[in-house]
Each structure stands twice: as structure tokens, then as C-alpha cells.
Amino acid sequence: MKETSPLNLYKQLPQTNCKKCGEETCMAYAAGLIARTRKVEECTPLVEEKKYAKKLEALKSIVAPELKMVYIGVGDKQVKVGGEDVMYRHQMTFFNKPPFAYDVADNMEEAKLIERVKKITTWRKFYIGKWQGVEMIAVRSVTDDPAKFAAAVKTVLANGNGFPLILCSFNPAVLKAGLEVAAKEKPLIYAANKDNWKEVAQLAFDYKVPVTLSVPFDLDGLKSMAVTFASMGLTDLVLDPGTAPNGKMLQQTLLNFINLRRAAVEEAQRDIAYPVMVLPINAWLTTEDPVRAAYWESVLTAAFVIRGGAIMIKHSLEAYSMMPDMHLRFNIYTDPRTPVQVKPGIYKVGTPGPESPVFLTTNFALTYYTVESDIxxxxxxxxxxxxxxxxxxxxxxxxxxxxxxxxxxDSFNEAGFDWAGQKFPAMVLPGMAAKFSGELEDLFAGKAKIMVGPEDSGRIVGWMKDFWPPK
Incomplete structure (x- = not known):
């Protein structure tokens, strides 16, 4: 959606201010559509009354994202890939973070397979107020045996906690075996190429699942295949333009991703405006050293998170490889128009009592969680x-x-904090707010002592040894 003016969307609305959408006015609803906090379907008069049919179609066309949105999986763990409107984050924001799919293989012993699946589905890291984790599982066919692949997919489904799947093989018979087990879970199949595209297209059509088109380092060929699939009514597509893990072709990979994104969001080439897959897992083709491979996989992931990769297949479950990419993805896919915040108020760390200090900070999430973590x-x-x-x-x-x-x-008054119940009623200001100490002494006279803490919360433990309890 290139439209950024609520007024132009307002023209396609009933303009009755009926409030059925949950907003006070149609103009507010139009602004919500631009921010993606509202959906077209929430305007019930527009959807239900025939006299608005033309406006409804026009509105749907206007608000459709520049990059096709593809849904993978079912239920509350379903993922959305694509659906972006801008080339660069600072132009508005990115909406759908690229899901990370970690691989398993059909040649693994069942116990090892189950162990890895459980590790994938339970890995979590708390970062700036939100849990970060893996979203998908990629099941790779190493044996090229339909029966073994189907058995592996069945095991993953039984132990995968509802995680969406990518079924990976260039053999249509293998993909079909996997789909016979997992089609109801709406997996993404990987992949159609120049040799198997007819058979894979038929599978996507028969089982009604999204499909990846793989034409490495040939954007014209990739576009041609996308047009062919779309003409068959298959538009839930993910593009794989190839991921070279190093050398000059890595540069070409980056350029291909940039060109695909530009074609979709700036040049409105609808026939190639689909989400793009990245394969950081290819880093494992460059070295036999698992540490170096995991490191380079993380580097590739970071590069393509920034360059618009919409979905990624990875391998290393080592924390040193996973955490940097989880953190980067979180930061890139945070709305730059709205600072990340926590709810204002009083929070407890540990089991505070009458002898515990009261530290003051702001509700900027990064600041708050840094202070909380250090304490x-x-x-x-x-x-x-x-x-x-x-x-x-x-x-x-x-x-x-x-x-x-x-x-x-005012904040302490609203929170209703009981200073009288504290043995040491004292507020600890961050060092950067030290200039407020005098005025606060007057405002809190008879209630609390004002103390100036360190500028860096990492030094709180040393400050506590020197200054707490107050004398």
C-alpha cells in the first residue's frame, strides 16, 4: 500500500461515522487501515451493503501490500511472510518479521530427530520485554525416499507443537509423500525448479499449499516461472533466487534481493511481487568447521534480515549463532515510529520489602529491562x-x-506507593537525572529521601555496597 493519506482512503468509505469498526469516525478508521491496526472487513456496512461494492473493491486494492502476503501453517502459530510496503524501514516500518526455520533431516534416527525438534520448539530468549524464538521447522529429504520422508514428517508433526513446516525436496514423489501426511497443516513446499515445476505445481494445486519457486541466479527465469504459476491460479508463492554463501556470487545474491524488492515496492511489478526466501544454511557448504559455519550462517542471516529476506532456513542451534540474529531481527522489525515501551508504574524485582530501595527509570523498554536485568x-x-x-x-x-x-x-501518587511502609523511604534517581534531586527533596519532603544513583545501572551493585541502606 503506497497510500499514506487517510483522506484518500476515507473517500472509499461510507462516511457515516457509524462506529461499527470500533473507531469514533471513518477518518480514524482510515488512519487505522494505513497503520494496519484495522482491517477492511471491520467496516461491516462496506462489506455487507451492495451499494458500496465498488468502493469495497477499490479499498481492497488500495490497502493491499506491495509485496504479496503468504500464510504458512494453521492456528495460532501460523506465520505471515511478505506483506511489506516499503523498500527501507525508515520510510514507514516493516510489518512481518522473517520466520526462522531450523532444519531436520529424514536420515536422522528417530530419537535424535525428536530431540532436535524439541530443542527447536522450546528455544526462547527474553529480550526487551518480549520472548524471541524459532517459528518454523524445515524437514529436508536427504534419503530421497518418499517413505522415509513421510515418516520423518509424521514424527515432526507429532512432536513439533504445531510449528509450521517447510517440506524440502526437488523430488515431486517425496514432496507428495510429505503432503499426504501434513497437507492439513498447510506447509510450504520447497521447491519447484526448471525440471520439476509441472509436477510441483500440480501438488500445490491439489493440496492447496504455498510453494517455493527456485531459479538460482536467473531473475528473468524466476519471473517467468512466477507468471506461469500465477496463470494457473497459484499465487501463494515464495521466491528463491539463490543464496551463494561466499565469494563474488554472494554480492550477486544481495543485488538480486535488492532488485526483487525494488521491482515489487517501487516499480509495482506485480508478477514478481512475492516474498523471498534466504538459505543461510548454505554456510555449511563452505567449511567443515562447525563453529566457523555457525558463525558465517549468522552473518548471512544478518545481512539478509536487513536486505528484505522474508523467510530463512537455518541449521545451527548454538546460542552464539542464534542470539545475534534474534536480536537484530527484533530491532529491524520494531516500528521506528513508536518507541518500544513498558507500561508505566511500580514493578517488583525479586521479593522487595520495607528495607528495599526504590529505583527510578523511564518506560523506554531498553532502559527499563537493562535496569531490571542489572538489579x-x-x-x-x-x-x-x-x-x-x-x-x-x-x-x-x-x-x-x-x-x-x-x-x-504524579507518577508515585498515581501508583499509590506506600512510603510510610518503608523502613528506608528513599528514591534512587539515575545519575543522569541528578539535577532534579533538589526540587524532588522539596516535593517529597517528609515522605522520602532523594538519593542519586550511578549513571550506568551496571554499577548499581557497587553503589548499593557504598550507599545502602541510607544513613
């Missing part, structure tokens, strides 16, 4: 009050006026 990791029982600064950090909010002594006082 918790040192076994300190404490209270933290997060002041509403619209998600701005301490230093910037002090300078910009979002954090003020009066707002701090």
Missing part, C-alpha cells in the same frame, strides 16, 4: 518505578522535558 542478576530485591516519558530514555527525556520532578511526583 535481578545481582540478587537485589528492589522496586522500580517506570515513569511515562512516551518511551524515551533517561538522558533524552531529561533534556527534552518528558521527565520532570512534577511528573515523578
Amino acid at each position: 535481578a542478576s545481582n540478587g537485589i530485591d528492589a522496586y522500580i518505578i517506570a515513569i511515562n516519558t512516551d518511551g524515551i530514555g533517561v538522558q533524552a527525556s531529561v533534556a527534552g522535558g518528558q521527565l520532570t520532578p512534577t511528573k515523578i511526583q
